[in-house]
Amino acid sequence: MALRFEILGRFNRARAAKLTLPHFVCETPLFMPVGTQGTIKGLTTSQLEEIGCHIILGNTYHLALRPTSELIHEMGGLHKFMNWPRALLTDSGGFQMVSLLHLADITEKGVTFQSPVDGKPMLLTPEESIQIQNRIGADIIMALDDVVKTTITGPRIEEAMYRTLRWIDRCIAAHKRPHEQNLFGIVQGGLDPVLRDICVRGLVDRNLPGYAIGGLAGGEDKDSFWRVVAQCTAALPEDKPRYVMGVGYPLDIVVCSALGADMYDCVYPTRTARFGTALIPEGVLKLKHQAMANDTRPIDPTCECTVCKKYSRAYIHCLATKEAMGSILISYHNLYYMMKLSRDLHSSIVDGRFPEFVCTFLQKMFPKGDVPQWVCNAMEAAGIDISSCCTPPDTNHANDVTRPDNNTSDCPKEESNEVL
Amino acid sequence: MNFSVKALSNGGGRAGLLQVGSCSFETPALLITTRKGLPTFISPDMLSSLPTPDCRLLQFSPLHLLESISMKTISEIGGLHQMLGLQEHVFAAVPRDGIISLPDYQSANKTGASFETPCGRLLIKPVQYMEMISSMKPNMWSTLADEVPAWVSEKRNKTSVDRTLRWLDDCIKSPFAKNTGGAVFGSIVGGSRIDERKRCALEVAKRDVSGFCIGGFGLGESMDERPALLNAITECLPEDKPRQICGLGLPEEVLQGVAAGIDLFDSSYIYHLTLGGFALTFGSEGIAKHGSEDRLTDSCGDGTKINLKATIYRKDASPILEGCKCYTCQKHTKAYLNHLFNTHEMLAHILLEIHNAHHYLGFFRMIREAINRGKFNEFRQKFVATRRDYIIGAASSA
Ligand SMILES: [Zn+2]
Ligand SMILES: [Zn+2]
Numbered sequence: 001m002a003l004r005f006e007i008l009g010r011f012n013r014a015r016a017a018k019l020t021l022p023h024f025v026c027e028t029p030l031f032m033p034v035g036t037q038g039t040i041k042g043l044t045t046s047q048l049e050e051i052g053c054h055i056i057l058g059n060t061y062h063l064a065l066r067p068t069s070e071l072i073h074e075m076g077g078l079h080k081f082m083n084w085p086r087a088l089l090t091d092s093g094g095f096q097m098v099s100l101l102h103l104a105d106i107t108e109k110g111v112t113f114q115s116p117v118d119g120k121p122m123l124l125t126p127e128e129s130i131q132i133q134n135r136i137g138a139d140i141i142m143a144l145d146d147v148v149k150t151t152i153t154g155p156r157i158e159e160a161m162y163r164t165l166r167w168i169d170r171c172i173a174a175h176k177r178p179h180e181q182n183l184f185g186i187v188q189g190g191l192d193p194v195l196r197d198i199c200v201r202g203l204v205d206r207n208l209p210g211y212a213i214g215g216l217a218g219g220e221d222k223d224s225f226w227r228v229v230a231q232c233t234a235a236l237p238e239d240k241p242r243y244v245m246g247v248g249y250p251l252d253i254v255v256c257s258a259l260g261a262d263m264y265d266c267v268y269p270t271r272t273a274r275f276g277t278a279l280i281p282e283g284v285l286k287l288k289h290q291a292m293a294n295d296t297r298p299i300d301p302t303c304e305c306t307v308c309k310k311y312s313r314a315y316i317h318c319l320a321t322k323e324a325m326g327s328i329l330i331s332y333h334n335l336y337y338m339m340k341l342s343r344d345l346h347s348s349i350v351d352g353r354f355p356e357f358v359c360t361f362l363q364k365m366f367p368k369g370d371v372p373q374w375v376c377n378a379m380e381a382a383g384i385d386i387s388s389c390c391t392p393p394d395t396n397h398a399n400d401v402t403r404p405d406n407n408t409s410d411c412p413k414e415e416s417n418e419v420l
Numbered sequence: 421m422n423f424s425v426k427a428l429s430n431g432g433g434r435a436g437l438l439q440v441g442s443c444s445f446e447t448p449a450l451l452i453t454t455r456k457g458l459p460t461f462i463s464p465d466m467l468s469s470l471p472t473p474d475c476r477l478l479q480f481s482p483l484h485l486l487e488s489i490s491m492k493t494i495s496e497i498g499g500l501h502q503m504l505g506l507q508e509h510v511f512a513a514v515p516r517d518g519i520i521s522l523p524d525y526q527s528a529n530k531t532g533a534s535f536e537t538p539c540g541r542l543l544i545k546p547v548q549y550m551e552m553i554s555s556m557k558p559n560m561w562s563t564l565a566d567e568v569p570a571w572v573s574e575k576r577n578k579t580s581v582d583r584t585l586r587w588l589d590d591c592i593k594s595p596f597a598k599n600t601g602g603a604v605f606g607s608i609v610g611g612s613r614i615d616e617r618k619r620c621a622l623e624v625a626k627r628d629v630s631g632f633c634i635g636g637f638g639l640g641e642s643m644d645e646r647p648a649l650l651n652a653i654t655e656c657l658p659e660d661k662p663r664q665i666c667g668l669g670l671p672e673e674v675l676q677g678v679a680a681g682i683d684l685f686d687s688s689y690i691y692h693l694t695l696g697g698f699a700l701t702f703g704s705e706g707i708a709k710h711g712s713e714d715r716l717t718d719s720c721g722d723g724t725k726i727n728l729k730a731t732i733y734r735k736d737a738s739p740i741l742e743g744c745k746c747y748t749c750q751k752h753t754k755a756y757l758n759h760l761f762n763t764h765e766m767l768a769h770i771l772l773e774i775h776n777a778h779h780y781l782g783f784f785r786m787i788r789e790a791i792n793r794g795k796f797n798e799f800r801q802k803f804v805a806t807r808r809d810y811i812i813g814a815a816s817s818a
Contacts, residue, residue, distance in 0.1 A: 039760060039767040044466065045751070067734065067759040075737060075755055083751050294493045306465060310505025312497055318456055318488035322538075324766055325458050332463070 001209045002139070003182045005241050009350035012383035013233065013260035016349035019241055021139040022180055023079060024086040026054035028241065028262035029345040031253060031338040032089060033270060036418040037062050038072075038082040041270055042328040043335070045084045051305070051332065052339040055087040055139070057265050059418075060132055061096035065116065069135035077137030088138035089265070091245075092129045098147050106146055108163065126167040127174040130183070134176050142212065143171040145186040150218035157190035164188045165202040172206060182209035184243060187232050190215060191224045200235040210241040213261070217246035222374040226255055230381050233260035250279060250341055254361055255375060257345050258354075258382035267418040269338050273330035276320030279337045281364040285313070287330065292317035305336035355384050362389040421560060421603035421630055423447075423662040423683075431797025432679035435788050438662055440510045440559045440603075443473055447662065447683040448674075448791075450784045451479035451512055452777060453519065453691060456488075457504040460691055461766070461773040464505055469747040469774065474781040476509045479686050481517040482552040487539040491555035499557035512605070513553060513561040514633060515544065516666055518688035523567035523639075525576070530583060533564050546590035554596035561600065562633030562664065563591040565607035570640035577611040580636075581620045584609045588627060603630035605664055612641050614652045621656035631662040634682070638667025643676070650680035657681075671702070671724070671783060672807070675800045678787055685784075690776045694769055697729040697761045699740045700779040702807065723810050728772065733758040746778035747771075 004020040019026040032055040033040050033048070040048055040056060048056065058078055063069060067081075075081045078088055097104045097113045104113040110125035126144040133141035144167055146160035168185050175183050185203040189195030203211055213232045216225055229244055233256075236242050241262045247253060248266020256264065269279060276288040280300040286292075287299070295313040307316075307329045319326030348357035358379065362371050371390050379386045422439040426446075429435070436447040452459055452467075457480050459467060467475055485494070497503045500511055516523050520538050527534035532545035549564045566583040568576055588606050591597060597604075606629035610617035624632060634653060641649070657663060662683045668674060669689030677685060693700065702724035726733075728740070739749035740757065748757075748771040760768035790799035 037759070037763040037765055038756070039765050042766040042770065044747075044767065044770065046747075047463075047465065050465075062763075066763055067755070071735060071755075074735060075753070081753075081756055081759075083756070293489055296493065296497050310464065312503065314489055314493050314497065315503050318485060319458075322488075323455055324461050324769065325455065325463065327766065328461075328463050328770070 001182065002179055003209050003241070005210075005239060007238070009352070011349050011352065011354035012258075014258050014345075014349050014354055014382065014384075015260060015262065016346045017241070017262060019262070021055070021087040021182070023088070023139050024054055026087060027343070027346045029253065029257040029342055029349075030054055030263050031248070031269075031342045032057050032263060032265040033335055033338070034059070034265055034267040034418050035082075036267075037066070038078060040331070040335070041274070041418060042324065042331050045082065047332060048084070048335070049086065051336045052343065053086065053335065055089050055263075056084060058088055058090045058136065058138060059096055060090045060093035060129065060136065061100070063090070063136060064093060064132050069132040073135035073137070077135075079137065087140070088136075089140040090133045090136050090138040090142065092142045092144040093124055093132065094129065094144045095147050097124060106160075106163075108166075110144070126170040130171050130174040131176075134181065137177075138181065140182045140184055140210065141175075143168050143183060143185050145188055145214055147188075147215065148190065150190060150215055150220040152190070157192060158195055161189040161195045161199050165199060168203060168206055168208075172208075184208060184210040184212050186212045186214035186245070187236075188215050191220060191228060193227075193231055196228060196231055197235065200232055204235075204237060208240070210243060211236050212243040212245050214245050216244065217248075217252075217266075222372070223377060225252075226259065226374060226378040226381075229256050229261060230259045230378065248338075250338070250361075251365065251375065253341065254345065254358060255378045255382075257349075258358060258379060258384050260382075269334035270331045271418060273334045274321070274327045276326065276330065278316075278330050279334045281361070282367070283365055287313060287316050287320040287326075289317075299330075299333050300337070303333065303337065303340070305333050307333040307336075355386075358384050359386055359389045362386055423631065423660065425659055427792050427794070429791040429794050429796035431800065432681055433787070433791045433796035433800075434681050434683070435791040436662065436683055438683070443476055443508070443510055445473055445477055445510070446788050448678045448784055448787050449474065449477055449684055450781055451477045451664075451684055451686050453517055453687045454478050454480045455520065456480075456484045457500060457506075457511075459773065459777070461694070461770040462777065463770075466747065466770070466774060470778050471781050471785075474785070475777070477512070477684075478506070478509050479512045479514055479517070480558070481515055481521045482513050482549070482556055482558075483515055483521045483535055483537055483542060483544065484517075485556075486537075486542065486552070491551055495555045499555065501557070511556075511558040511560070512664065512684070513556065513558040513602075514664075514666055514686075515549065515562075515564060516567060516635065518638065518667060518669070518686060519691055523565075523635075525566065525568040525572065525580070528566050528583070533566050533587070546587045547594055547596070550591055550594040550596035550600075553602070554599040557600060558602050560603045560605055560631065560664075562605040562635075563588040563607045563629075565609050565633075565635040567609055567635045567639065568611050569636075570612040570642075572611060574613065577613055577616055580609050580611065581616050584620065584635075585623050588624060588629075592628065605629060605631040605633040605662075608632055608634045608653055609636040610649075610653075611636055612645060612649065614649060617649055617652050618656055621653045625657055629661070631664060632657055634663060634665040635667070637665060638669070638673075643673070646673075646676055647680060650677065650682070654681040672804055674783075675787070675803065678791075678796070679800060687777065687780060690773065690780055693725065694773045694776050697727050697768070697772070698725045698776075699728055699757075699772055700725050700776050700783075701741050702783075702803075723814065724807055728754060728757045728768075729761045730758075740772075740775050741779070744775065744779065746775045748775040748778075
């Protein structure tokens with residue numbers, strides 16, 4: 001085990017912790033931006049430090065293809081290769097194969113797929129995934145799991161869950177750098193509480209440094225989503241970090257944190273930036289919208305990032321989706337927003353004002369008091385009283401602001417890597 | 421704006437001091453070409469990692485903003501500097517940028533100049549141009565020109581001079597002109613005709629302008645005919661006003677311009693290099709360490725630029741240029757840049773534009789130093805010869 005996880009504060013199920021990894025001391029709850037190919041699109045590593053990013057994700061599948069894990073190893077590991085002094089996390093690569101490659105096939109041996117280089121069939125085994133991740137050298141590496149779509153039902157879910165459990169032992173056995181890299185197991189089991197329970201217990205028995213809740217954010221309904229998170233966080237050990245994979249909407253992060261999750265990743269903030277959408281407390285701001293052309297306010301008047309300090313919506317409107325600088329500036333703001341959200345979650349839990357933070361957050365996002373039912377349900381389970389923000393206050397609803405679709409966790413396949 | 425010539429060197433070349441507000445710049449200088457006011461890839465915070473004050477001279481085309489934001493909104497925001505968050509920077513407005521706003525002489529007519537832009541073809545009339553200038557309030561702005569390529573007929577070339585002179589008067593006399601707060605640079609055209617170039621320069625010099633913007637270069641004329649044209653123009657211009665040029669980008673072209681007494685250049689060359697994955701590496705030692713031109717000669721052996729996409733850099737753990745003080749060379753290896761280019765990552769262009777801009781600003785510093793030492797001619801000849809030798813050497817060994 002190459003991490004320390006110290007809980008600094010709690011509010012019911014929510015916790016704020018100090019997560020000490022080989023390369024950085026992180027604070028949770030924590031959003032981790034996705035840097036698929038060894039870079040967060042459009043931002044320098046200095047900017048990422050300035051924004052306050054603690055951990056960056058790399059995608060094993062993409063890195064193994066280019067520049068290859070051997071090359072990264074030869075260059076001294078991914079930290080050195082991309083010159084990122086803070087923490088890194090790599091996924092197993094299996095998810096990308098299943099979601100990006102049509103001809104991927106999962107057998108007991110591993111994931112068989114057609115090589116995108118020469119079209120030949122290739123096999124990614126749990127051992128190989130770990131070997132590649134050992135070469136890349138991230139602080140946290142992920143076990144290869146049998147990934148199935150959340151919307152699938154029937155015996156395939158059960159098969160995938162048991163296979164994930166069998167593969168974890170192969171991953172543990174193959175892991176050559178347990179004192180420098182932390183292997184996280186992934187809880188599978190679809191939306192079935194019985195299967196999830198078996199999987200959690202199986203993984204906890206292995207005493208891993210941390211655990212991820214997988215197979216979510218794939219289009220399931222929000223009530224199922226939070227219930228799975230709530231079930232898993234309740235059953236996972238208190239003293240280990242819990243990572244909900246592929247979750248990235250601010251609202252989802254607040255809800256999951258209330259339920260006791262600690263870490264999140266998603267390409268949403270940076271991808272949506274490239275399409276001209278900025279994250280703001282009220283929801284999202286579509287900077288391409290014609291109304292922005294004459295709006296001299298900053299993206300978010302309450303944001304303290306350099307983009308909001310310097311630029312008007314009107315100017316960003318000129319750049320959005322047209323110029324590289326549009327992506328750069330909106331990505332900067334969006335990641336700043338996500339990291340600020342992480343810091344606010346952390347400090348409000350430590351300072352014992354988590355419910356107030358949640359209520360303020362919800363009030364801004366739902367000024368009419370129309371907090372979605374699933375959020376109310378989840379908060380009730382989390383023991384957070386949000387009744388004050390469910391009564392409509394007498395304010396005008398800003399009509400230039402829209403919210404992302406919060407009815408489903410539609411951070412689908414592409415949300416765990418970012419290539420385009 | 422204030423300008424004074426501080427030193428003249430043999431073989432042409434003048435070193436000057438350009439003062440704009442509280443900023444002063446030594447010339448010859450590079451204006452960093454922008455896209456809608458910001459560098460293409462270098463964000464404002466990274467821009468400040470480039471040498472100061474050199475990095476504060478920016479060139480922009482008002483036409484870039486025409487389609488997406490109203491002039492009223494720009495005025496409301498407080499003009500260009502405020503809108504771009506670059507209050508400390510100096511902006512020189514030129515309608516043509518050499519990248520995405522190109523003169524389209526066939527569609528120009530007596531009422532205005534035409535440009536090919538990403539928003540399609542735009543016909544810009546003097547009054548409309550002046551409205552843009554008065555809303556944006558750049559520190560310097562050049563008047564609207566009817567730029568024509570080298571191959572047009574004598575008649576068309578003459579028309580271009582006539583129109584450019586008329587539009588100059590239209591711009592200066594426009595009611596918006598009082599409101600700009602910026603220094604006027606009179607545009608000079610005349611194509612490849614020495615007589616027309618002279619006529620235009622002499623006429624513009626009679627007007628109440630603070631500087632000159634020489635247009636119509638880089639539009640099909642040959643390198644060989646350029647010195648005579650440039651000299652013909654600068655001979656007609658007063659010594660004490662700055663001269664800006666558009667369309668000369670390559671190091672040899674810049675040296676040609678400097679030799680003829682040009683003070684300000686644009687950086688569209690860097691943009692094209694960066695897009696192609698090329699990193700400038702010439703005169704590395706000299707630029708990195710303030711060295712003399714002897715060192716330039718020594719280190720030119722490795723060529724003038726490298727292509728970071730080349731397979732040989734796959735595992736190259738060294739920076740683009742040993743000794744370079746730019747952000748990119750301080751932080752990243754060729755191997756990483758090679759990977760970023762291979763995977764089409766935006767960071768590739770960001771990091772490379774930083775290095776190239778840093779490097780080219782360094783090249784201009786070396787030019788200034790050579791002029792100040794009275795050795796510009798030697799500097800130029802050595803530079804050109806070394807580069808030529810390298811190209812010949814590379815060709816014969818290939
Ligand atoms: Zn901001
Ligand atoms: Zn450099």
